[in-house]
Amino acid sequence: MTGPRPPARRRLGLRARVTAAFAAGALLLAASMALVSYELTRRSLMDERERTAVRAAYFDAAVVRNGLDTDDPDVVEVLRSLDTGGSRRALLNIDGDWHARTADVGLTAAVPEELQRLVGAGEPAVQRVRVDGQAALLVGVPLSGSATYYEVNSLGELERTFQALALTLTAVAIVVAGSGAALGWYATRHGLRPLTAVADAAEKIAAGELTARLDPATDPDLTRLSTSFNHMVDQLARRIERDRRFAADVSHELRSPLQTLAAAVSVLQRRREHYDDRTATAAGLVADEIDRFQRLVNDLIDLARSDQPAHRATVDVAELARRACVERDLPASLVRLTAGTPRRWRVEQRRVAQVLVNLLDNAIRYGAGPVAVRLSRDGDAGVIEVDDDGPGVPVENREVIFDRFVRGRAAHARGTGTGDGTGLGLALVAQHAAAHGGRTGVVDRPGGGARFHVTLPGSLP
Amino acid sequence: MTSVLVIEDDDRIRLALLLALEDEGYDAHGAATAEEGLRAQRRNPADYVLVDLMLPGLDGFECIRQIRRDDDVPIVVVSARDDTHDIVAALEAGADDYVVKPVAIKELTARLRALRRRARAAVPAVTEPVPVLAFGDLEVSPEAGEVRRAGNRVSVTRTEFRLLCELAEHAGRVLSRQQLLQRVWGYDTGDERLVDVHVGRLRQKIEPDPANPEYLVTLRGLGYKLQR
Numbered sequence: 001m002t003g004p005r006p007p008a009r010r011r012l013g014l015r016a017r018v019t020a021a022f023a024a025g026a027l028l029l030a031a032s033m034a035l036v037s038y039e040l041t042r043r044s045l046m047d048e049r050e051r052t053a054v055r056a057a058y059f060d061a062a063v064v065r066n067g068l069d070t071d072d073p074d075v076v077e078v079l080r081s082l083d084t085g086g087s088r089r090a091l092l093n094i095d096g097d098w099h100a101r102t103a104d105v106g107l108t109a110a111v112p113e114e115l116q117r118l119v120g121a122g123e124p125a126v127q128r129v130r131v132d133g134q135a136a137l138l139v140g141v142p143l144s145g146s147a148t149y150y151e152v153n154s155l156g157e158l159e160r161t162f163q164a165l166a167l168t169l170t171a172v173a174i175v176v177a178g179s180g181a182a183l184g185w186y187a188t189r190h191g192l193r194p195l196t197a198v199a200d201a202a203e204k205i206a207a208g209e210l211t212a213r214l215d216p217a218t219d220p221d222l223t224r225l226s227t228s229f230n231h232m233v234d235q236l237a238r239r240i241e242r243d244r245r246f247a248a249d250v251s252h253e254l255r256s257p258l259q260t261l262a263a264a265v266s267v268l269q270r271r272r273e274h275y276d277d278r279t280a281t282a283a284g285l286v287a288d289e290i291d292r293f294q295r296l297v298n299d300l301i302d303l304a305r306s307d308q309p310a311h312r313a314t315v316d317v318a319e320l321a322r323r324a325c326v327e328r329d330l331p332a333s334l335v336r337l338t339a340g341t342p343r344r345w346r347v348e349q350r351r352v353a354q355v356l357v358n359l360l361d362n363a364i365r366y367g368a369g370p371v372a373v374r375l376s377r378d379g380d381a382g383v384i385e386v387d388d389d390g391p392g393v394p395v396e397n398r399e400v401i402f403d404r405f406v407r408g409r410a411a412h413a414r415g416t417g418t419g420d421g422t423g424l425g426l427a428l429v430a431q432h433a434a435a436h437g438g439r440t441g442v443v444d445r446p447g448g449g450a451r452f453h454v455t456l457p458g459s460l461p
Numbered sequence: 462m463t464s465v466l467v468i469e470d471d472d473r474i475r476l477a478l479l480l481a482l483e484d485e486g487y488d489a490h491g492a493a494t495a496e497e498g499l500r501a502q503r504r505n506p507a508d509y510v511l512v513d514l515m516l517p518g519l520d521g522f523e524c525i526r527q528i529r530r531d532d533d534v535p536i537v538v539v540s541a542r543d544d545t546h547d548i549v550a551a552l553e554a555g556a557d558d559y560v561v562k563p564v565a566i567k568e569l570t571a572r573l574r575a576l577r578r579r580a581r582a583a584v585p586a587v588t589e590p591v592p593v594l595a596f597g598d599l600e601v602s603p604e605a606g607e608v609r610r611a612g613n614r615v616s617v618t619r620t621e622f623r624l625l626c627e628l629a630e631h632a633g634r635v636l637s638r639q640q641l642l643q644r645v646w647g648y649d650t651g652d653e654r655l656v657d658v659h660v661g662r663l664r665q666k667i668e669p670d671p672a673n674p675e676y677l678v679t680l681r682g683l684g685y686k687l688q689r
Contacts, residue, residue: 255541256471258563263477266566270484294563301543313653314682316639323649349639349653 015192019184026180027173034169042162049158050126050137053088057139057151058124060090065143068094075099087157091150107131111150115140119148128155135159194222198229208434210237248304251297258297261290292422299424302354303404303431310348310435312459317352317382318343321373324356330370338376345382345459351432352456355384358425359452363388365421367450381438382459389449393442402430402440429454463577464488466507468498468524469539470516474562478511478539481566487573495524502528509573512556514540514547522554529555533618535576539564545654552658557620558646559655575647576620594629596687599667599676601629608667615666620645624659625667628677628687637684660685 012020060082067078079090079101091107092099093116098108110131118125119140129138135155143149197214204212213233214226268283275283322332337343345352356373363370367388374385393401405423426440429452433440438455445451465487469475475491482489490507492498495516502510510528514521525536538551541562548559558572593602600609603626608615617625624645628636636644638653646655660679664671676688 252541255562256474259539259541260471260473260477262563262565263474263481266481267477267484291565294565297563327649 015185015188018188019181022184022187023177023181026183027177030173030176034173038162038166038169041165045158045161049153049155053137053139053151053153054124054126056084056088056153057141057149060084060088060151061141061143061149064090064092064149068143068147076101084151087154089152089154091152092147093150094147096146107152110136110152111138111140116148119150120146194219194225198225201229201233205233205236210240244304247300251300251304254293254297258290258294262294265290296422296424299422299428302428303424308435310351310432312346312348312436314344315347315349315352316343317345317347317375317384320349320353321356321375321384324353324360325370325373327357328360328364330360334370335373335375338374341375341377341382342460345456347382347436347456347459348432351435352384355429355432355454356386358429359384359386359454361421362386362425362429362452363390363450366390371449377460378455379457380460381455381457384454384456386452387445387449388452392444392448392450398442401442402426462486462488463509463573464490464507465509465511465573466490466492466498466502468492468495468510468512468516468521470494470513474513482570485566485570487570495519495521495527498524499527502532502534506532506534508534509576510534510536511539511569512536514538514542514551522550525551525554525556529618533616535573535619537569537572537576539569548652548654549658552655553662555618555662557618559652571647594632596629596632596676596689601625603629610667617663617666621659621663621666624656625663625687628685632687633689635680635684635686640684656685 063082064078067073067081068075075092075094076099079092079099082090082101084090089107090101091111100107110129112127112129115125115127115138119142122142124142125140127138127140129136129152131152131154135158137153137155139151139153141149141151201212201214210233213230216223216226216230265283265287269287272280272283318335318337321335325332325334360370360373363386367390369389370386371389372385372387374383374387376383376385404427430440433454433456436456436459438457440452440454442450442452463486465482467475467478467482467489469478469491470493472493475493479489479491490501490505492501495512496519498510498512499519501507512521512524516524519527521538521540525538528534528536535558536556538548538556538559539562540547540551540559543561551559557576560569560572593600593605595601598611600607602609606622608617608622608625624641627641627644638656639651641656642648642651642653645659648655660677661671664674664677667676668674678686678688680686
């Protein structure tokens with residue numbers, strides 16, 4: 001048995017997609033929130049800063065104006081008298097000459113021509129400039145006549161605040177996106193839990209455990225799913241049981257007439273030598289077919305009841321294999337017990353005996369006779385291998401060969417087949433292996449032929 | 462000539478079995494019901510009885526029980542039913558072997574021959590006196606075909622006796638179910654329930670307390686042994 005083959009190109013799973021969508025949504029939301037709040041904060045802080053700067057500049061300009069309103073004003077002294085703190089720097093332009101508290105040549109160059117003209121024309125103005133690579137706010141206030149007053153407000157601190165804010169908001173956005181992803185993962189796990197339960201139950205049912213059901217009481221929203229699922233399994237189990245019983249009943253009903261046929265044909269066979277050729281041939285055909293019919297009915301009955309677990313006991317499998325060989329007129333020396341494999345296994349004797357006999361019969365019918373019967377161990381599993389010298393089994397038939405009644409097709413594909421098999425031999429082998437929790441398979445034998453193997457777990461200590 | 466009584470309600474099966482058994486050299490007689498079979502066996506005892514389980518009126522199980530009351534004739538069940546319950550019930554009623562329909566005549570006669578070997582072995586034709594085997598107050602005398610417990614004769618069937626002799630000859634040693642099947646029933650591979658049920662029947666007769674056997678003990682996973 002094989003599981004469903006995974007598609008060549010896999011689409012992203014539902015869970016991954018939901019998680020990604022949650023993450024993307026959370027990121028989008030958090031990013032836009034961060035952007036908007038950054039912008040609003042920046043604007044309001046900037047406006048506030050500008051208003052303060054303008055107010056301070058006007059105040060300072062009034063002081064300067066008063067200081068200059070003397071006959072012989074000491075410009076530098078006037079500027080020094082200003083209480084500008086650390087973040088403001090004053091500039092005075094009188095008749096095109098710049099005055100500052102310190103020799104600050106670079107500063108004067110920072111005042112744009114446009115602003116000078118505007119302020120020179122008697123208009124107070126505000127402009128953002130860069131001084132020494134730092135953002136600054138430049139406020140120009142016309143004093144009187146040819147004198148204009150400027151103040152350079154450093155915005156460095158504010159810029160740093162904005163940077164910190166941007167950093168914080170970005171971090172928050174990332175964390176929110178991550179939380180979104182986690183939420184999506186968790187929600188899908190929760191949301192998919194009923195589906196997981198359905199999948200688990202379906203797997204159990206596929207493995208033959210027809211009593212597996214969903215718990216209908218877990219979630220009111222999923223009652224319909226569990227009810228209809230359970231109903232489906234009930235129907236399925238009932239149908240399988242009906243089919244099984246039908247097969248068993250039919251087989252049992254066939255037993256009585258077959259007993260008459262078997263006894264009567266033995267009478268016919270005993271008088272073979274008194275028949276003419278045609279009658280003898282016909283009687284021989286009838287005898288052969290009754291024999292096959294008997295085996296078919298027995299196999300069908302075995303198959304109908306063999307899906308129960310194995311009743312294990314300690315069995316000398318090596319002896320069983322030798323006896324099976326001798327019964328088929330094969331040398332007992334075919335049987336090889338590999339080193340380290342005990343003779344006694346914990347298995348159901350009837351089933352393992354039938355596995356051996358059916359594999360030998362299969363090798364005789366389709367594989368030009370068995371060449372080796374190997375008993376080995378694989379962990380706690382006993383492994384039975386039967387090698388034959390036939391044409392082997394083509395890869396495409398290696399699974400179907402263990403189905404019921406595929407003898408016709410498979411035998412044809414193998415190019416041999418005398419047609420006296422029941423078509424159930426290998427199906428029984430597979431079912432007996434499954435009853436032990438094991439597997440069956442066929443591979444190429446190195447050097448030609450087929451190698452059938454049966455694994456019986458739990459049969460060795 | 463060895464005689465066989467076939468108790469089978471299906472006319473065609475009975476007729477075919479009688480024809481085939483006569484061909485194989487048996488003196489075969491038929492009975493369509495258990496009552497008829499019981500009367501025939503009482504009037505003219507056959508060497509073997511083949512009996513179907515599903516019979517009109519008295520069923521096969523009851524038929525076996527009634528034959529067993531005063532007859533140790535080998536009884537083989539020939540039935541289309543193969544569930545464990547039926548097989549065990551038929552063996553417990555006293556049947557010696559059980560075959561499932563359809564059985565090939567060759568297989569059936571092989572079963573009968575195995576039973577005959579046992580029947581003969583129960584009365585060995587050896588001139589040398591075989592000693593009586595004693596186990597506590599249990600005595601098995603192969604030559605006389607007798608089993609005594611505390612001096613009293615115990616009535617056992619031929620198959621039970623053969624089983625007991627086999628165990629007694631190997632007293633103190635374990636015999637596996639397969640070994641017993643081969644030696645007592647002549648099966649190369651057979652149904653181990655045959656052994657288990659016969660051991661159970663034997664215990665009912667020879668053990669003071671069949672639930673806690675002191676002579677015929679089970680060794681789990683290995684088989685049975687008769688304690689010295």
